[in-house]
Amino acid sequence: MPEITLHVNGREHRLDVPDRMLLTDALRDRLGLTGTHVGCEHGVCGACTVLMDDRPVRACLTLAVQAEGRRIRTVESVAPSEDALHPVQQAMRDCHGLQCGFCTPGIVMSLVALHERAEGAGTVAEEEIDETLSGHLCRCTGYRNITAAARRALGADTAPCEHAPEGADR
């Protein structure tokens, strides 16, 4: 069994993993980071999306050994504090962009990657947001509010979400 080093959310972990172990299983079962969800295990639904060296990847299509030495970030690392959410998370909340919340971590991670790029490069085009979201399946929301949240968080739309109460945290 290879011993590998995983850098996850700013911490290093030495792990013995079988070659065939998926990154999702290593994160969830070995490190207890269950925020990364598994919806299909064949690369279609996007629920398992994590950031590897700042780019979104499908953790269910990645072997744990492939992540050796790469910088992995999961949804658990996204909020700045116990009292505050990341702007992407906050927009999802304000716009009712989640229902059961199962698809949510994957969507948040993809949007966080876009958000970081936008911080470096200015704005994000609507088409880019749409393309990012089209890699994620959500069975509950009908997407409308997710798209609204994404546009709002990424500055492509500045109008408040339909039902968002002013000033918000209720």
Next chain:
Amino acid sequence: MSAAPATGGTGLIGTSVLRKEDDALLRGRGRFLADLRLPGALEIAFVRSPHAHAEITRIDCAAARALPGVVAVYSWDDIRDTVSALFLEAEMRIPDQVREAIKPLSRLQPVPLLADGRVTCVGQAVVMVVAEDRYLAEDAVELVEVGYAPLPALVDPLDALAPDAPAVVPGTEDNLAISVEGRVGDVDAALAEAAFVVTERYRSHRYVASPMETRGVAVTLDPRDRSLTVFASTQTPHRLREVIAGTLRVDPDHVRVTAPDIGGGFGQKGVQYVEDVLVPYAAHRLGRAVRWIEDRTENLTSSSHAREQVHDITLAADADGRLLALRDDAVLNLGNANLTGLVVPYNTLTHVIGPYVIPALDLRVRGAVTTTMMATPYRGAGRPEAVFAMERAMDRLARKMGIEPHELRARNLVRPENMPHRTGLMYRDGTTQTYDSGNFPELLRRVVGHLKIDEIRERQRTGDVAPGKRLGVGLALYIEGTGLGPFESGSVTVLPTGRIRVATGASSQGQAHQTVFAQVAADALGVPIDRIDLREGDTGVIGHGVGTIASRSMVTAGNAIHLAALAVREQVLADASGLLGTAPEDLEIVDGIVRPVDEPEAGIDVAVLAARRAPLLVPGTSTGPGAVISETTFFKPPTVTVASAAHGAIVEVDERTGKTEILSYAIVHDCGRVVNPMVADGQVTGGVMQGIGGALYEEMEYGPDGQPRSVTYMDYLVPTAAEAPPYVLDHIETRSTLNPLGVKGLGEGGAIAPPAVIANAVEDALGPDHVHITRGPLTPSRVKDLLRAASSARH
């Protein structure tokens, strides 16, 4: 938005309160089934049938048992003496009135937990493997050898009812497992005098609820008394407890079922499956914690399917376009077992009539057993199928008469002044089917306005459409019996800390129960919403419950909580009255403080009152009648509430590719009083997208050999954000007269109309004389086939 008048003066009901659930879910702190830590838990994988229909000639588990890490391997022969077959008793109870009036046939099919000598669908569990981890369990599955002698597959429900069809369930003489009928007036006489009659056959295709979280079960065992704690991704924990106890022959008190966070259900998690019982069985037998997490292919092939029905429908009108008669003979594909009895067929029977006045009805729904995965309720549960047939037939009839489809509908809607309206049929709960309230003409008027149908007609006439494209508009209306009984539980307790614990048997799969039930309780009680904690989906917290299915939670659990909270309020006022020397009717509760109306500064926090009832915490201060301020209520709705909606769409079809694009989708919705508009809109929107998925993309297709053709998300096309159309969502609010909150159910409605709406719109686009749509999904290739068939018919 305008707040509805509130009971306790908080104004919370009718307000888009942000969800209490979201913070944890957004941080990855949800606790879904697969997230639960069960130290040392064994994992399960199943050997499943590759054949639709076969005798099992042998099962050899020796190699699997010998694999290191494998703890146990079970076939039916290994367990049959200690368990009973799966049988959903609750679904099988038929009210006496229905039994007498309808004389339904519902032939029950207890399902053996593992294949008993034969398999009757691809994906059926044959052998259960328990191992140290899932990887090893799957290795062992590969090592199990099963011999099969294939038998002919029976895929189509009409074939299954043919006189010479072999019976799928051994020991039964045919495959007819369900037959229900409903009659009003004289349809033959009405048909004889009708000016216009259409007769059509419509098929509703098979699809899968497909929640993003697959199913799963995890079980721990208390070594002291061998009692089981079962965590399950279920919509109905209390029913699951009964099923586990009955099947494993243990005392229900020794089984606690908890539904953790659930990643969507949509009905698929509302029924109980063999795995729900097999996993607890393994835990019980091995004395170890055990879990099973379904994979996506299992979910697509081995969790229930839905929607497959064939309708032969006849609709007749007089010369003025007044409906005279409706005859519908529907056959539904039950798959390999009738596990949920009359639920779906009876919903179909009582919803085909829709919002219309039709004096003569002759309705029959039969269910056929086939060698496919069983079908059970899925969001809408028998209604989308009925609405597809009826609303397609309405369009055909309108075209035959040469009038606008919405005009035909307008002439036949039940008028608001005629509410409550009785259809003459009996509802599934044994009452006369009655529409309690509604304003159908207003629904239709608004949807026609949103769609700007006159403008579309003008553009069609003048050819104001992009080259190679065809423009069409379609709409559909439906009614939905919601808030099904028999009851739901709600309890409200003021804890000595001042926090309010609310508990119910309903359980959330994303419907925001933490938030909306807190709104209801806070409103009735007059406390801040953050002081409320909801405990649900746990048989250990509240003894009785039904669950979240059938658009019922707000109606049944919401009203139970409302009534319990009002009763608690009485107790609080009585206690405070004693302390303050003010009559209860001169007290109010504002922000959790009980205070005399004319002396607000003399208030007492409900926390103080609760603590005074807890003598062990505050010695000598117990004054009230009970040790805690608490009330449990069971709300039993007299019958269903009737929600309704009109949906419409404008589509553009590409003649060359066959692709349908929805340019705009409009909904006018009525679910009675709305507790949280944001959440309500979210529910409707999600439902509509599932309906659109079924209309255009999703299909679980079986080959003639009984092989499912959509076993991954590469083939089963769940729509993405790119397929979500521009959208108008509008509400009217006719309150239910059947419950104190005035609410109607809402979870399923969105999914009911889209298949009919889109088919009507596409047929409109493609020219009513040439292309005739009788089934979905309207994939590009199917649309191209329709165009080709129409053009060859023309030449």
